[in-house]
Amino acid sequence: MRAVRIDEFGGPEVLVPVDVPDPVAGPGEVLVRIVAAGVNRVDALLRAGVYHRAGRPPLIPGAEAAGVVAAVGEGVTGFVPGQRVVTLDAGKSPGFYAELVAVPATQVVALPDGVDLVQAAALPVAWLTAWYCLRTLARVSKEDTVVVKAAASGVGTAAVQIAAEVGARVVALAGSPEKAAWAGEFGAHVTVDTSAYPDDAEVEEVLRLTDGRGADVVLDTVGGRAFGRSLREVGQGGRVVALANVALEPSTVDTRDFYPKNASILGFQLTNRQLHGYDPRADLRDIVDRVAAGVFRVPVETVVPLEEARAAHERLASRENRGKIVLAVGEE
Ligand SMILES: NC(=O)c1ccc[n+]([C@@H]2O[C@H](COP(=O)([O-])OP(=O)(O)OC[C@H]3O[C@@H](n4cnc5c(N)ncnc54)[C@H](OP(=O)(O)O)[C@@H]3O)[C@@H](O)[C@H]2O)c1
Numbered sequence: 001m002r003a004v005r006i007d008e009f010g011g012p013e014v015l016v017p018v019d020v021p022d023p024v025a026g027p028g029e030v031l032v033r034i035v036a037a038g039v040n041r042v043d044a045l046l047r048a049g050v051y052h053r054a055g056r057p058p059l060i061p062g063a064e065a066a067g068v069v070a071a072v073g074e075g076v077t078g079f080v081p082g083q084r085v086v087t088l089d090a091g092k093s094p095g096f097y098a099e100l101v102a103v104p105a106t107q108v109v110a111l112p113d114g115v116d117l118v119q120a121a122a123l124p125v126a127w128l129t130a131w132y133c134l135r136t137l138a139r140v141s142k143e144d145t146v147v148v149k150a151a152a153s154g155v156g157t158a159a160v161q162i163a164a165e166v167g168a169r170v171v172a173l174a175g176s177p178e179k180a181a182w183a184g185e186f187g188a189h190v191t192v193d194t195s196a197y198p199d200d201a202e203v204e205e206v207l208r209l210t211d212g213r214g215a216d217v218v219l220d221t222v223g224g225r226a227f228g229r230s231l232r233e234v235g236q237g238g239r240v241v242a243l244a245n246v247a248l249e250p251s252t253v254d255t256r257d258f259y260p261k262n263a264s265i266l267g268f269q270l271t272n273r274q275l276h277g278y279d280p281r282a283d284l285r286d287i288v289d290r291v292a293a294g295v296f297r298v299p300v301e302t303v304v305p306l307e308e309a310r311a312a313h314e315r316l317a318s319r320e321n322r323g324k325i326v327l328a329v330g331e332e
Pocket of ligand 1: 039040042126129150152154155156175176221243245268271316319320321323
């Protein structure tokens with residue numbers, strides 16, 4: 001089969017198309033013929049060699065995909081060849097920048113007809129992350145004001161919609177006027193173009209928008225300097241959910257004003273949840289059902305062929321992407 005492999009850590013140019021042997025479905029596994037594979041910031045961190053669980057090259061990146069069941073391994077029930085499915089990785093290599101993947105059946109969810117496979121491929125990582133962080137960890141309610149950082153990102157666009165659906169007031173922060181306006185289209189009640197509010201001014205603006213009280217929940221996908229701002233933007237007894245795998249804005253953090261607020265910092269790592277027994281299927285089904293019903297919109301801005309995975313990573317590096325980038329791998 002064709003796959004895209006990293007033989008050494010580096011820039012987008014290390015993503016090289018190769019021929020590798022077809023995988024087979026072992027006991028408890030489903031062999032999926034991939035139609036589309038999602039691209040995530042985490043893949044770029046893995047490619048660069050700065051993601052803590054990257055392992056050593058050669059590596060096939062990719063943590064999510066949608067496609068069609070090609071075969072099922074011994075003991076698998078509930079899946080048949082030809083069925084449309086979405087799947088995510090269970091914290092092991094090889095990944096999903098490939099034509100075929102064998103995954104544990106516990107990581108596979110059947111798709112209703114109404115859900116397009118390109119959109120489905122963009123769901124698992126960003127949407128499960130935002131869903132778990134907001135609903136399970138931060139327990140967002142309709143009484144809350146939720147600040148979403150990098151609100152035009154893959155995780156951000158999911159988070160804005162998930163918090164808005166719960167009934168919370170959503171303040172979306174994004175790094176350009178276009179990104180901020182766009183985040184508003186997903187149900188954010190207030191949008192802030194952070195390029196107009198650098199550093200301390202961002203904190204002042206969030207405090208102004210929350211009548212000086214600070215936010216109940218801050219979803220921090222950026223880390224570093226942005227995390228320092230999050231600690232100042234959260235209010236008394238609030239929750240900061242920190243999920244940047246690697247700080248995108250490195251810095252030291254001043255916690256002086258944070259401790260008197262008795263607020264919480266909730267750390268999150270999707271792969272840890274999976275490795276430690278979190279079964280993502282119920283949450284993923286809830287998300288898929290809402291996509292099928294038109295409640296959630298999955299913005300896929302760029303689709304490139306598998307062989308051009310390098311171009312997908314160059315697009316991510318531009319920081320101009322709004323929503324998700326997907327690799328087109330095969331026909332349905
Ligand atoms: N913990 C987990 O399990 C988990 C799971 C999924 C994702 N994540 C993390 O969540 C974040 C978002 O992921 P994603 O796939 O949605 O990312 P993405 O679509 O690539 O968006 C990342 C956004 O971060 C903002 N940003 C701020 N400083 C940046 C910098 N120096 N370089 C690049 N971007 C910068 C940019 O938005 P603005 O221009 O609007 O500032 C950018 O669009 C990443 O940090 C990722 O590692 C964590």
